Amino acid sequence: MPADKSHRFPSALNSAVARCWQTASVPPGWNLTREQFQRALERSVTRRFPDSLPDDRVVAGYLESLHLSDLALACACSAGDSAAWEYFIEHYRPELYRAARVILSKAGGGDAKARDLADSPYADLYGLRESSDGSRRSLFDYFHGRSKLTTWLHAILAQRHVDEIRRTQKMESLDDPGNSDSEPADLPETKTAPLDPERDAYLAMMQACVTAALRDLAPRDRLRLAYYYVDDLTLAQIGKLLGEHEATVSRKLDRTRADLRHCVEVALREEKKLSEAQLRLCFEYARQQWPFDLTRALSARD
Amino acid sequence: MPSQENEKAMDGLLRRSLAHDSIASGDCPDAELLAAYFDHSLGADEAARYEIHFSQCTRCREQLAAMARANAEQTADAALEPALVAQRPREAIASGPSTVPFEMKVPARKSPEKRWLDLRWLIPVAAMLVLGTFVFVRLASHEATIGVNNQIAMSKSSPPPQELTAPEPEKKASDVGTPDKNAPTNQPSTAGKPSSPQSSAKPAASAASHSESTQTQSKENSPPRGGTASRSAVATTARPSQGTAGRASAFQSQKQSSGAAAGAAVQKYREAASEPAPNAPAPELNASLPKIAVATDSTNAVKSPAPAPPPSAEQKSQALGVTGQSLRGSTAANSLAKTKPAQARYTETVITTPDSDVFYRIATGGFVEISENGGVTWQRQLLNPSAQFTAGSAPEPRICWLVGRSGIVFLTEDGQNWRQIPSPTSEDLIAVVAKSASNATVTSDDDRKWATDDAGQNWHAVK
Numbered sequence: 150m151p152a153d154k155s156h157r158f159p160s161a162l163n164s165a166v167a168r169c170w171q172t173a174s175v176p177p178g179w180n181l182t183r184e185q186f187q188r189a190l191e192r193s194v195t196r197r198f199p200d201s202l203p204d205d206r207v208v209a210g211y212l213e214s215l216h217l218s219d220l221a222l223a224c225a226c227s228a229g230d231s232a233a234w235e236y237f238i239e240h241y242r243p244e245l246y247r248a249a250r251v252i253l254s255k256a257g258g259g260d261a262k263a264r265d266l267a268d269s270p271y272a273d274l275y276g277l278r279e280s281s282d283g284s285r286r287s288l289f290d291y292f293h294g295r296s297k298l299t300t301w302l303h304a305i306l307a308q309r310h311v312d313e314i315r316r317t318q319k320m321e322s323l324d325d326p327g328n329s330d331s332e333p334a335d336l337p338e339t340k341t342a343p344l345d346p347e348r349d350a351y352l353a354m355m356q357a358c359v360t361a362a363l364r365d366l367a368p369r370d371r372l373r374l375a376y377y378y379v380d381d382l383t384l385a386q387i388g389k390l391l392g393e394h395e396a397t398v399s400r401k402l403d404r405t406r407a408d409l410r411h412c413v414e415v416a417l418r419e420e421k422k423l424s425e426a427q428l429r430l431c432f433e434y435a436r437q438q439w440p441f442d443l444t445r446a447l448s449a450r451d
Numbered sequence: 452m453p454s455q456e457n458e459k460a461m462d463g464l465l466r467r468s469l470a471h472d473s474i475a476s477g478d479c480p481d482a483e484l485l486a487a488y489f490d491h492s493l494g495a496d497e498a499a500r501y502e503i504h505f506s507q508c509t510r511c512r513e514q515l516a517a518m519a520r521a522n523a524e525q526t527a528d529a530a531l532e533p534a535l536v537a538q539r540p541r542e543a544i545a546s547g548p549s550t551v552p553f554e555m556k557v558p559a560r561k562s563p564e565k566r567w568l569d570l571r572w573l574i575p576v577a578a579m580l581v582l583g584t585f586v587f588v589r590l591a592s593h594e595a596t597i598g599v600n601n602q603i604a605m606s607k608s609s610p611p612p613q614e615l616t617a618p619e620p621e622k623k624a625s626d627v628g629t630p631d632k633n634a635p636t637n638q639p640s641t642a643g644k645p646s647s648p649q650s651s652a653k654p655a656a657s658a659a660s661h662s663e664s665t666q667t668q669s670k671e672n673s674p675p676r677g678g679t680a681s682r683s684a685v686a687t688t689a690r691p692s693q694g695t696a697g698r699a700s701a702f703q704s705q706k707q708s709s710g711a712a713a714g715a716a717v718q719k720y721r722e723a724a725s726e727p728a729p730n731a732p733a734p735e736l737n738a739s740l741p742k743i744a745v746a747t748d749s750t751n752a753v754k755s756p757a758p759a760p761p762p763s764a765e766q767k768s769q770a771l772g773v774t775g776q777s778l779r780g781s782t783a784a785n786s787l788a789k790t791k792p793a794q795a796r797y798t799e800t801v802i803t804t805p806d807s808d809v810f811y812r813i814a815t816g817g818f819v820e821i822s823e824n825g826g827v828t829w830q831r832q833l834l835n836p837s838a839q840f841t842a843g844s845a846p847e848p849r850i851c852w853l854v855g856r857s858g859i860v861f862l863t864e865d866g867q868n869w870r871q872i873p874s875p876t877s878e879d880l881i882a883v884v885a886k887s888a889s890n891a892t893v894t895s896d897d898d899r900k901w902a903t904d905d906a907g908q909n910w911h912a913v914k
Contacts, residue, residue, distance in 0.1 A: 383523070
């Protein structure tokens with residue numbers, strides 16, 4: 150068990166632990182002892198600093214940054230305290246269900262599916278499932294207080310949902326036209342487009358230039374673009390994720406996009422030696438229905 | 452080819468390229484690291500490392516996106532229905548197991564018979580409409596009478612000069628009858644409403660979203676910007692209540708719900724606003740202002756099991772002539788966010804505290820409002836008439852940091868007395884994250900950050 154391998158706090162950290170215990174304000178009805186709580190803190194520190202226990206001030210600062218009341222609740226639930234479980238059920242179950250509905254809403258899930266998703270973690274939270282070594286461990290043991298308990302539960306739901314989607318999608322072809330929600334369906338088809346023998350070549354060149362430009366982007370810029378174009382998040386949601394003001398998100402998206410387009414145009418002109426007319430053709434073909442997905446072919450690791 | 456069509460082509464290319472580029476998902480962080488990254492609790496080195504992974508891993512990105520959606524709606528719900536989201540003191544729960552089975556627990560939704568309470572915001576609106584109509588009709592008849600009197604006076608052989616100038620203040624007074632025009636406001640939503648609606652089709656509306664981005668950017672770059680922050684700035688750090696013992700006494704002296712005080716707040720607001728005060732109102736109009744405020748305030752003071760601060764904000768804004776975006780539609784606004792004009796997404800900022808009953812709210816004109824009863828009533832305080840606050844953070848119910856334009860930083864340690872503390876910059880500050888009365892990190896408009904450990908006496912730049 151990780152608890153056995155966790156660092157033990159020196160006595161110099163007693164005051165820090167006492168402050169944490171006070172901050173957690175554990176209700177007496179939960180039957181959570183200070184020793185149990187200290188074990189949870191030690192596990193958290195071990196998780197953060199796996200190699201060795203750092204300086205006491207660093208550890209104390211880390212402990213103060215934890216969501217201590219949430220950690221205490223997880224600790225008490227993991228220990229099987231009924232009052233703590235009742236508190237958890239009463240206060241987090243509606244939130245789990247609400248989050249499941251929101252998460253499933255994009256996938257078109259119904260109320261029953263949301264209920265299933267929201268209830269799916271309980272067996273693991275209770276510790277009913279055996280691990281590979283035969284031991285039983287509550288999912289709460291994996292919560293170390295580095296985030297809010299609500300956010301952690303959201304993450305669990307999101308992981309389960311995304312993994313389920315990806316598992317089922319492996320059975321389906323992603324090239325199914327019905328799945329291509331990103332097609333510019335409102336754009337008019339150009340009847341003459343398939344007749345142009347150069348069309349595929351233009352598109353391949355353009356896609357290659359876009360891929361190269363994206364590869365050179367800073368990870369944060371690329372992440373911001375992906376949230377916006379692929380995940381359809383709003384500026385406010387992206388700002389929340391990246392810790393930026395939504396006006397900043399908007400400005401940086403605009404700038405990155407303009408830079409990308411400039412890079413693509415320069416590459417098409419200078420590397421591919423395309424004329425302005427050919428460049429216009431590239432963009433026109435790109436607006437139309439895509440004949441193939443070169444990016445997937447390029448993504449050898451996928 | 453029109454440039455706009457090229458933009459569409461570029462959008463499609465980006466969407467395709469970003470959607471399929473992925474790395475092997477073997478090194479994906481677990482739920483706790485994802486959650487800690489989402490809560491910005493990771494260290495800078497850890498966050499940067501995982502950001503590289505997230506930028507290439509579709510699976511992790513999808514998970515984070517799902518979390519962002521769930522969190523956004525949770526934030527909206529928390530702002531709208533603090534009493535439902537609020538967590539009751541643990542002492543009460545831990546005192547003994549409830550006899551109600553788990554399946555019987557009330558979900559976090561209003562019962563149908565209580566939903567009609569949501570419509571109580573109609574009461575002040577209706578009252579304002581009636582009052583406005585009454586004042587308008589009365590003014591119109593008054594002006595008509597004056598006009599007749601003037602005609603009679605003009606027909607005389609030698610009219611005294613005083614009689615000629617007599618109608619002047621009455622005309623000015625009539626302007627006050629339309630408070631929306633004359634009320635001082637710095638809200639950006641009134642400044643740049645688009646003339647044409649944008650396309651609502653999200654997948655094919657990248658050009659629209661681009662234009663929306665441009666609008667946001669132009670808004671950001673256009674001085675002076677309105678002093679309100681976006682809804683994304685609503686603090687979401689509400690944690691389980693850690694006791695409410697000392698809370699009530701601190702704010703007890705601030706409780707104020709009388710109509711006279713509300714009327715005085717209106718006058719104070721107008722005096723404090725940077726714009727020149729409206730022309731001197733006629734005596735009957737002066738009398739009408741407190742009436743409007745009384746109606747609004749008394750509505751806000753209605754005790755209800757599920758108070759909703761944002762509607763209250765809208766009601767008060769309307770009463771004060773300040774146009775603000777309602778937070779009630781924020782959930783729908785999220786889904787339509789990319790099709791709405793950027794200006795429309797800016798609204799008042801509600802700052803939550805660890806105590807689910809205590810909220811701070813930034814208002815225009817250098818005001819901040821405090822509620823200690825879950826948003827049922829609000830106490831308004833004027834900090835600085837020229838200040839335009841943009842964001843705030845309250846690590847404790849009585850400790851709150853506020854930042855705003857031109858690097859302004861305010862702090863209260865008792866929920867009543869505010870003091871301006873030295874600022875690290877004169878640039879606009881758009882965010883603040885405070886851990887205590889002495890420890891806070893502020894962020895400027897250009898993403899620079901400064902932190903202090905001694906209540907602003909010394910600041911140091913952070914990455």
